[in-house]
Amino acid sequence: MHPIVAQPTKPVSYVFTHFETSPEATGIHSKPYAVILSILLSSYNLLGYDTAAQLTEETKKADRTGPIAILSSIGIVSIFGWAYYLALTFCIHDFNYLFDVNNETAGAFVPAQILYDAFHGRFINNPAGAIVFLCIIWLSFFFCGLPVNTSAARVVYALSGDGGIPFSSIWRRDRVHQKRKVPAKAVWLCAAISIMLGLPILKxxxxxxxxxxxxxxxxxxxxxxxxxxxxxxxxxxxxxxxxxxxxxxxxxxxxxxxxxxxxxxxxxxxxxxxxxxxxxxxxxxxxxxxxxxxxxxxxxxxxxxxxxxxxxxxxxxxxx
Incomplete structure (x- = not known):
């Protein structure tokens, strides 16, 4: 959807051959150093296959289906993640403006700024479409947080049964909620930790x-x-x-x-x-x-x- 809205888009030569370090915004002048930092994108993208590993104990023939599920999840996130990064790159209007502290996102959220510029430029200075689209993305963050919390609770649930974390007797296997059939105490522990870690981000x-x-x-x-x-x-x-x-x-x-x-x-x-x-x-x-x-x-x-x-x-x- 991004390239459809962002008209005109960047040419293919720009997306695949142009190189920027943005030294004015990042202070980085070394291209090799910038290439090394770009590896972070792939690490952010290649996530989620651990959930497939955690579910293997609940599947039939886990010794075979587990590895297949892990490899499949890696392939899926690689394809869709690469497509998402390409779509964002094609939609860039003004690269230098993305890191400007005076832009609409204060230069701190480049993907959001790309979307804002795309809708703002296509619909004659009307950012309503960008705001709606960003709300969808922020809502997806919430739903992404749910499986992360669920996955973390499963780890707490499993490790407490082995006595591998502090106060394991509180989070252990017999502490499953009778009605909801989930380790409720482990879920609330992970949610509380997430909230405490997230509060400093506001500042x-x-x-x-x-x-x-x-x-x-x-x-x-x-x-x-x-x-x-x-x-x-x-x-x-x-x-x-x-x-x-x-x-x-x-x-x-x-x-x-x-x-x-x-x-x-x-x-x-x-x-x-x-x-x-x-x-x-x-x-x-x-x-x-x-x-x-x-x-x-x-x-x-x-x-x-x-x-x-x-x-x-x-x-x-x-x-x-």
């Missing part, structure tokens, strides 16, 4: 960047642990399942591990210069604090009693 934009970056580092980085373990594991100790890549699995594991390390490092880089209190990337500090708390809890307490996943029968015996 400081850097908080939002730090929270999003830290979330993706934690989420993507968690996949690096089993991948690295599989890299160093002797082949004779591994029993492949029905969905196995065979000889190509080792180079794929290596590329995947290196990609995760690279993308996680990219999220720690500043995106605006010169470095000030309002432009500094606080993700590194937040990550250091989170790792310090987790490792302190492990060495001081959790390592003394945490034995790994608890089998369902053992959990039921304990509850009885």
């Amino acid at each position: 400081l934009d850097v908080v939002y960047n730090a929270i999003v970056s830290l979330s993706i580092i934690g989420w993507v980085g968690s996949y690096a642990i089993p991948i690295f373990a599989r890299l160093v594991m002797a082949e004779e100790h591994f029993k492949p399942g029905p969905f196995y890549l065979g000889k190509v699995s080792k180079p794929i594991r290596l590329v995947a591990f290196m990609w995760i390390c690279f993308t996680c490092s990219t999220f720690l880089l500043p995106t605006t210069y010169p470095l000030q209190w309002t432009t500094f990337n606080y993700t590194s500090i937040a990550l250091a604090v989170a790792l310090t708390l987790i490792m302190s809890w492990w060495f001081l307490d959790a390592r003394k009693w945490f034995k790994g996943p608890v089998k369902e029968l053992e959990q039921q015996d304990e509850d009885i």
Whole structure:
């Protein structure tokens, strides 16, 4: 819909060959550095396949359908995400105006500004269409937040059954709401944490960047642990399942591990210069604090009693 409204659109040569660093707005003059930061877009886009992994325990023949669902979700989000980015790029009217602090979005929300300019220019200075379209996008943010909260609650629900998080007895498996059949306490915990993390965003934009970056580092980085373990594991100790890549699995594991390390490092880089209190990337500090708390809890307490996943029968015996 964007290219249909935004007339005229940028030519194909601009979309696929033009290069901008916008040093006036970002302070970034290095093209290689700008290319590295552009990797963030793909990391933002490639989300959601973990939900397919979490649902495998509730599906038939999960050892085969689970990997297929994960690969399918990656393919779907890649295609639609790439199409969305292309549509936005074709709709750019004035690139420099996108980062202008005096524009309609204060230079802070480039996709919204692109949509605003498209509708504002097409319908003779009438931004009503852009406002309606942005309301649809903001509403989609809400519905995107619902599955994120649901997914987080499922993780709390599962880990509490293994005693893997603080106060597991509160969020554990027997705390499922009798009427709604959901782990209500885990849902409310995740909702409360989301609200507390979101409140500082109303005042400081850097908080939002730090929270999003830290979330993706934690989420993507968690996949690096089993991948690295599989890299160093002797082949004779591994029993492949029905969905196995065979000889190509080792180079794929290596590329995947290196990609995760690279993308996680990219999220720690500043995106605006010169470095000030309002432009500094606080993700590194937040990550250091989170790792310090987790490792302190492990060495001081959790390592003394945490034995790994608890089998369902053992959990039921304990509850009885």
